[in-house]
Amino acid sequence: MAMPMPSEPVSTVTSKTIASANTCSATPPDHAPAPTLTIDVGAVVANWRLLCARHTGETAAVVKADAYGLGAALIAPALAAAGCRRFFVATTDEAFALRRTLPAAWIAVLNGCPPGLEADALAHNISPVLNSLADCARWQAAARKSGRRPSALLHIDTGMSRLGLDAAECATLLAEPGRLDGINLNYIMTHLVAAEDPNALSNQRQAAHFAAIAARFPGIGTSITNSSGIFLGPNFATDLARPGIALYGGNPTPHAPNPMRPVITLSAPILQIRAINAGDTVGYNASWRAGRPSLIATIGVGYADGLPRSLAGRLTARHHDRVIPLVGRVSMDLMTFDITDNPDLTQGTPLELIGPGHDIDAIAAEAGTIPYEILTSLGRRYRRVVKSV
CATH class of the missing domain: 2.40.37.10 (Lyase, Ornithine Decarboxylase; Chain A, domain 1)
Structure with missing residues (x-):
């Protein structure tokens, strides 16, 4: 069909x-005759189910960049129908568009909420990733103004040196946990630098660093595994996996045959x-x-x-x-x-x-x-x- x-x-x-x-x-x-791109949505769903079977925690779906170019309005509803409850996008614009497609889904924004869009994110029930102390402060202020306790994720940088709280910001937050008062923190997360290489020493270093910080947030869910991270073994199993490329047929294990369906x-x-x-x-x-x-x-x-x-x-x-x-x-x-x-x-x-x-x-x-x-x-x-x- x-x-x-x-x-x-x-x-x-x-x-x-x-x-x-x-x-x-x-x-x-x-x-x-015309150049034709055929997209097998059933294969995307099968790939998500395979990843769910390999990961002991919950498995979300990363549908940023319009589901890696294949159409988030096509892919996300199929995954939701299959049982996927959590979705990640990169930007608030992507989140607002996905909200029109999935009115009730949990949607998180990896790049966080830009200044000035907090009220819109709250109105659309979007969960931003808090990538800095400034992000925490703005989301906390928006929460107080709204009278709500909105959800969010906290990103700890363990080696990517990109987004996320660095060591100094993390130390400040741990010393002053009140900076998160009024925020419903769903998950603490980090991003692996070289998950596709099972022999990379950075994997173990990041996992240990992340575990030490996550222990300071008892009762908060954890998220570390991307597509390749799911295949690194039980030491990398967390409460929420965030696969992307593997959903769309990319090989999460470049050192071995591709387990995903094209x-x-x-x-x-x-x-x-x-x-x-x-x-x-x-x-x-x-x-x-x-x-x-x-x-x-x-x-x-x-x-x-x-x-x-x-x-x-x-x-x-x-x-x-x-x-x-x-x-x-x-x-x-x-x-x-x-x-x-x-x-x-x-x-x-x-x-x-x-x-x-x-x-x-x-x-x-x-x-x-x-x-x-x-x-x-x-x-x-x-x-x-x-x-x-």
Whole structure:
């Protein structure tokens, strides 16, 4: 079964299309070949359930950056229907948008509440992460003004040196616990620096540091594990896990086979096939020269669609089990592939860029980046096909 994805150009597996307010006024008819991003919502739910089974505490879902580019309005309700009760986003704007989708869910903002938006956050029942003593003071003042006891999370920096209370602020707070009076502190949290590396010494150091501070907050829930942290073992089990990339099919254990189900498939039809002679060049700056008479297939996807220029000379596409190399530069809207050894391919034949045989981790490795960047960069020009739970 398929379902439409809000605010995106969508095709479903039942060949139904809807218009998109975010792009053009009409979508291509279903029979028109178009680059297609297929999102398996059932796989996201299955991944969340797998993570729940591995983590002894509760497992939330990180749906920041529009659910890593796949659509929070699509992903979050499916996870909520499966039993997920807690969601994390990065910004208050994301939180307000998610609140419209999930009126009753617990929603936390990792970046905290910006000054001046406290009343709005309270009105929308948003839980900010308190990343500094100044954050604590502003949220406490908002609580007093509202006459309510609003919820929040307290972030302790144990090594990331990014957000969170540093050692000096933490010492001040421990000496003056009244700075949290009037706040319903749901969780104390930290963020692991290198959870994807089970041998990283920083993991144990951070866990020990965090445990020592958490002990000073008896009765308050703890949260340390991200996607990879869930796989570090029982010493890293806390009251609330915050997985992100693993929900969307990224490998949380890069040292081992991926335990997660793939979530997306990206394919694009061949627009044109050109026969060229040995010695002819392809693409900008003549960066690739044919060493033999060759067949070059062009597809309508480029760096404007989230496939970075660094893929030049590295990306491989798939057609069934056949591997087809990218040749020449990645341009804004086009890429060219050498199909000389696959002369049966024709105009309209889809080439798979991301899929079960070549997942987001594989294409990220080819691009010299991480799967997070690939997912969150995928553009808005794809026809989106949604597989429902």
